[in-house]
Amino acid sequence: MISHPSRHCTVELQALPSRIGQVRRIVSAQLRYWHMDPLIDRASLGVTELLSNVHRHARPDKTCTVEIELLLDRLKVSVHDHDPRLPVVADAGPLATCGRGLAMVAAMSESWGVLPDDAGKVVWFTLPTPAAAEPAAWDRRPHLTAAAPDRPRFTEVALVDHVEVHRTEPAPARSAVPG
Secondary structure: OOEEEEEEEEEEEEOOHHHHHHHHHHHHHHHHHOOOHHHHHHHHHHHHHHHHHHHHHOOOOOEEEEEEEEEOOEEEEEEEEOOOOOOOOOOOOOOOOOOOHHHHHHHHOOEEEEEEEOOEEEEEEEEEOHHHHOOOHHHOEEEEEEOOOOOOOOEEEEEEOOOOOOOOOOOOOOOOOOO
C-alpha cells in the first residue's frame, strides 16, 4: 500500500478521556480536509474505541500515537502504545457494560489487526475509501442525446455503461451556440 506524504497525520497523546475527544475532532477535521466525509463516523468510532482501550488497559503509561493514512483505496487508522500485552476480542454478555470495543471495530471496518513491536504494539483498522466503493468511471462513455424537438439548441450528455448506435446516414452537425 502506497501513501502520499500529504495523506498522513500523526498525533501523540496521553490516552485520557479529554484527549480522546480532541483526537476524535482532529481525525474528523483531517478527513474533511481530505474530502473523505463519508468515513468520519466510522473512523471516529474506531479511534475512540482503540484509545479507550489504551486508557483502560495500557501499562506502564497511557502515552500513545494515533496515525491515520489515506492510501490509494482505503483509510488506515492505527494506535501505537507501549504496553506489550495484546488485546483479545471479548465475548461480552448481554448485560455487560464493557468488552465490546474490539468486536465493534471488527464489525465496522474492512479489516483490523494487532502487531507487536519492540516498544509495545500497534492496533489498526482499515476502511474502504468512497472512491474504492464506487464503480469505475473509466469504463463508461458519454452518450449524446438530442434535446426535445421544441428546444433543439442544446445537447444533453449522460454517462451510460454501454451504448449501441445504429445509423443508416450521418447525423447533421449542430452547434451548441444559440443563433
